[in-house]
Amino acid sequence: MSATNGYSFFGAVEKSFDKAANFTKWDPGILEQIKACNSIYSMRFPVRMDDGRIEVIEAYRVQHSHHKTPCKGGIRFAAEVNQDEVMALASLMTYKCAIVNVPFGGGKGGIKINPKKYSVYELEKITRRYTAELVKKNFIGPGTDVPAPDYGTGEREMAWIVDTYMGLRPGEIDALGCVTGKPVTQGGVRGRREATGLGIFYGVREVCNMPEIMDRVGLPIGIAGKKVIVQGLGNVGYHAAKFFQQAGAKIIALAEYEGAIRNDDGLDVDAVFEHRKTSGSILNFAGAQNFAKNLDALEYDCDILIPAALENVINGENAPRVKAKIIGEGANGPLTPEADEVFVKKGTIVIPDMYLNAGGVTVSYFEWLKNLSHVRYGRMEKRFTENMNAHIISQIEELTGKQVSEREHQFIVHGPEEVDLVHSGLEETMITATREIIDEWKRNPQIPDMRTAAYVVAINKVGTSYAELGIFP
Known part of the structure; x- marks a missing residue:
């Protein structure tokens, strides 16, 4: 959605860039080059x-x-x-x-x-x-x-x-x-389909594991027990909701273009997904109440809100009514710059799209590397790892005279499949990126929000690349 009421999506990105550029030391010419298409x-x-x-x-x-x-x-x-x-x-x-x-x-x-x-x-x-x-x-x-x-x-x-x-x-x-x-x-890679939703989960989970951030919003540490609302039940929203649910969060509301539903005791994501497949709508799901309008779900009381559908759904008009303490941008550009200003004043933590939904491109990178190397991940080391782990367990059992349970034996022996390695690489990527952004935010208390901190990290990395390339004679 690039122009709504004269609103430019690219203009919004430039506005965010300019705000962050003030916290960097790059030459204005380099900043112009980074910003330009x-x-x-x-x-x-x-x-x-x-x-x-x-x-x-x-x-x-x-x-x-x-x-x-x-x-x-x-x-x-x-x-x-x-x-x-x-x-x-x-x-x-x-x-x-x-x-x-x-x-x-x-x-x-x-x-x-x-x-x-x-x-x-x-x-x-x-x-x-x-x-x-x-x-x-x-x-x-x-x-x-x-x-x-x-x-x-x-x-x-x-x-x-x-x-x-x-x-x-x-x-x-x-x-x-x-x-x-x-x-x-x-030539695709296993784990690509759920990558964006899983990356969102890893990023939000890392923020929720940071005591200083949780103190700021007045929530306990961790994902378990958190009330979560997800807008969008496409590939991204569905997988994000599913991983939050598996981690012990309560999915209290789901929204789609045809409507939105809620249940304060929690919704079963897979059951809602199946209901939508058979009925063509998430509305009238057993045990849930329908919202009057689908966008009403964005304003319902919750701990974590994941807008994973369209751009500009939260703006200066409805942002004051959004009650979530943490907003994880699953979609590209779901918040306008005006909404950002509202949330800075309210103390709401907005985890920005520009890195939070990077699970797709991260796993795409793994797929690209797989295509260039012409070998499936895990093919070389899987059996070696399993044989080595089995040998270690047998030695421990022999020395201690105790047997590891069959379930634990299978878990420890298991050698990594391609999907295990992809998920592991994605988890490492999202944790590292989250920490880099939070560290930048801590270093400069003048930075107003996490989005600006993320832009500062990005500008510094791209600026360093240009400087090291020596393309500015």
Whole structure:
């Protein structure tokens, strides 16, 4: 949503950047270079539809920063796609990758269509033609620009992209690395599907484990027992809610575009998901009450709010009524700058989107590395680890004369599968990034909020890259 009531999404990102730049020591010229979008590809191409008519498709690919290559960022299919939105999302990808120490520049793509209005065959033709256009202009490739899924796209579309790319670039040995978020059978990585939701959980959990932050908002340490509301039951929101529930939190409300429901004793996320699949709506779920409007859920009393749906859902108008102590931005840009100002005054902790939803790009990075190395994670060490652990247990049992229970034996012996290593890498990434941001915030008490601290961390890392590259003669 790039322009609502004259509101620019890219302008909002620039505003946040400028606020953070005041807390850095970089030359204004370097700051301008970091902020600017390096390359913008706006395209129009014709596609013949199933009924024989020809439709001209509007699409974009933006490479925000080349301080590291390749560029990285998803492709979204949505009727609202426009250049301002794609530029904003590309710039957020630059800062996101810097914060979580993923060595990519930011990129983003978008096709201005409502995918629900097209047949699978039409979507395939549009996706393949878009890929061909990117190949023509060198806007895709394992060392140049690596797309991924985003709103309205998924594994299917990524499989079409990699197949088209390989057809146009025969013999390129690392061609599978031209796109991430692929099906596992097509070079994808296990753990990618739940990555963004799991990353949100890890990031919020780390904040909740910090005594000084919990003292500030007046909550006990840890996730267990916390009242959580999640907006959005798509891939990101569903997995985030599920991981919070597994950790002992109570999911007291869920919201989707068709409505919102609540139960103060907690909702079973999987049961709600199944109810929606069968009935087409989360409303009227057994044991839950419906909210009058879906956005009312954002203002319901809770400890943690996870807006994981659309941009700009919390603004200067409704922010004063939001009661959550901690807001974890699962979506891109769910809060406006005006909302940020309200929450600073209220003392609400906002964990910013620019790193909190970086689980997707982090695991995409792991997938890209897998494609370049041409070997599955865990293949080399799994059996060695299991054999070594089994030997250690047998030695301990022999020395002590006691037997480890079968359940514990299986747990200790277990060698890491690919998904175990991916989750472990993601957990390490989110914990490290959270601590870096909080440390920056502590170092400079003038920094008003966590978002600004995150931007400061990102600007410093990107600025250091530019300075070390020596590109400013």
